Amino acid sequence: MDFEPRATRKDITGALSSPEFFSYGVEAYEACKKRSLTSDIIVEQKKVQEADLVMFQFPLYWFSVPAVLKGWMDRVLCQGFAFDIPGFYDDGLLKGKLAILSITTGGTADMYWKTGVSGDFRYFLWPLQHGTLHFCGFKVLAPHISFAPEFASEEERKGMVASWAQRLKTIWNEEPIPCSPPWYFGQ
Amino acid sequence: MDFEPRATRKDITGALSSPEFFSYGVEAYEACKKRSLTSDIIVEQKKVQEADLVMFQFPLYWFSVPAVLKGWMDRVLCQGFAFDIPGFYDDGLLKGKLAILSITTGGTADMYWKTGVSGDFRYFLWPLQHGTLHFCGFKVLAPHISFAPEFASEEERKGMVASWAQRLKTIWNEEPIPCSPPWYFGQ
Numbered sequence: 001m002d003f004e005p006r007a008t009r010k011d012i013t014g015a016l017s018s019p020e021f022f023s024y025g026v027e028a029y030e031a032c033k034k035r036s037l038t039s040d041i042i043v044e045q046k047k048v049q050e051a052d053l054v055m056f057q058f059p060l061y062w063f064s065v066p067a068v069l070k071g072w073m074d075r076v077l078c079q080g081f082a083f084d085i086p087g088f089y090d091d092g093l094l095k096g097k098l099a100i101l102s103i104t105t106g107g108t109a110d111m112y113w114k115t116g117v118s119g120d121f122r123y124f125l126w127p128l129q130h131g132t133l134h135f136c137g138f139k140v141l142a143p144h145i146s147f148a149p150e151f152a153s154e155e156e157r158k159g160m161v162a163s164w165a166q167r168l169k170t171i172w173n174e175e176p177i178p179c180s181p182p183w184y185f186g187q
Numbered sequence: 188m189d190f191e192p193r194a195t196r197k198d199i200t201g202a203l204s205s206p207e208f209f210s211y212g213v214e215a216y217e218a219c220k221k222r223s224l225t226s227d228i229i230v231e232q233k234k235v236q237e238a239d240l241v242m243f244q245f246p247l248y249w250f251s252v253p254a255v256l257k258g259w260m261d262r263v264l265c266q267g268f269a270f271d272i273p274g275f276y277d278d279g280l281l282k283g284k285l286a287i288l289s290i291t292t293g294g295t296a297d298m299y300w301k302t303g304v305s306g307d308f309r310y311f312l313w314p315l316q317h318g319t320l321h322f323c324g325f326k327v328l329a330p331h332i333s334f335a336p337e338f339a340s341e342e343e344r345k346g347m348v349a350s351w352a353q354r355l356k357t358i359w360n361e362e363p364i365p366c367s368p369p370w371y372f373g374q
Contacts, residue, residue, distance in 0.1 A: 005192040005254035023337055024246075025293055059211075063318035064251060067192035067258030074248045106212055123313045123371070131250035131311055150210055184310070185372045 004040060005071020011038045025079065032080035044076040053098040053171070054138070060105045063124035073132055082136040092137020098176065099138040101128060102146075102164065109147040126184045129177075139176035191227060192258020198225045212266065219267035231263040240285040240358070241325070247292045250311035260319055269323040279324020285363065286325040288315060289333075289351065296334040313371045316364075326363035 009016070012027045014036035031037045037045075048054060058065050065073070079085070083092045105112070122143075129140045144167065146160040177183055196203070199214045201223035218224045224232075235241060245252050252260070266272070270279045292299070309330075316327045331354060333347040364370055 002193070005258060006189070007248070007253060026337070061194070061261045062257070062264070063314035064257065066194060067254045067261050070249070070251065070257045071192060071254030074254050077249070123310070124318055126310045127250035127314060150213070181372075185368075
């Protein structure tokens with residue numbers, strides 16, 4: 001996907017609401033209400049609107065999404081479409097939908113244990129799952145993490161894909177995680 | 188700044204190390220060692236190399252950096268330049284340098300208190316300060332957060348700039364923060 005990640009004034013196709021002082025957030029919100037956002041954003045918003053479950057599949061870059069996916073979040077999940085004030089967290093505009101992060105890492109599971117990011121401490125997931133997805137009203141399923149496929153054998157890689165395929169068979173029966181601090185930071 | 192945020196094979200100017208299976212991390216590492224990274228990355232790496240203190244000034248987008256700055260991190264802070272394995276955290280290749288995040292927010296300080304992001308709980312800073320900057324060897328100064336300048340009066344905005352200017356006068360005397368879980372997640 002070659003999505004444009006940069007949030008700029010080109011995202012607003014009509015007249016600016018405050019041309020004398022450009023604020024991306026304000027202008028995107030107004031453009032969203034007036035349906036004058038640029039077409040690549042609208043196309044993505046339609047996909048989200050039609051989805052019951054949105055899966056984010058990405059390699060972990062600096063304990064977060066790669067910039068191209070960050071740009072998707074910055075531009076597509078704008079005020080008026082994904083949230084409003086009020087209208088966030090449990091009242092987010094995308095409530096009723098599910099989301100899941102499916103992540104591949106560069107480092108091995110062992111490395112993440114050593115640096116304090118393990119099954120018990122999921123610090124890096126907070127801004128994405130809670131600060132972004134839950135903020136927009138999504139319920140979030142437990143993330144699916146495939147550790148270091150690049151350093152795994154062909155056999156191990158097949159196992160990773162198989163376990164993901166297996167999980168998908170019953171994913172509609174899963175309960176969302178509790179999006180609260182203990183889930184992220186341990187006791 | 189119109190920096191390209193997307194990490195792609197165009198970042199490698201010479202022959203690929205494993206053309207049959209493209210891995211961005213592997214290829215960027217090899218290209219860094221052979222000095223065959225694309226020029227916009229090299230230009231930025233030189234700036235970092237010459238700096239004693241790197242200041243990241245940005246508006247908070249989804250509890251993180253905007254995509255254009257995420258892409259700067261993804262592409263500029265590559266293995267071989269910013270870290271190696273081994274050669275990370277206190278042994279990161281950029282050790283001896285300082286970094287600081289100077290952030291403007293959309294929401295007011297009050298909103299961040301209500302959503303659990305306050306002076307005592309700095310969850311969202313972990314991936315940036317610890318997982319990225321400290322990983323590369325930077326010592327990190329306490330972040331400078333200017334809340335909701337868009338909703339502030341002209342007078343208040345001037346006060347925000349003045350307090351930043353005041354802080355910069357003695358910034359070289361500051362001690363880095365302890366980059367450990369209690370700083371981020373409270374007691």
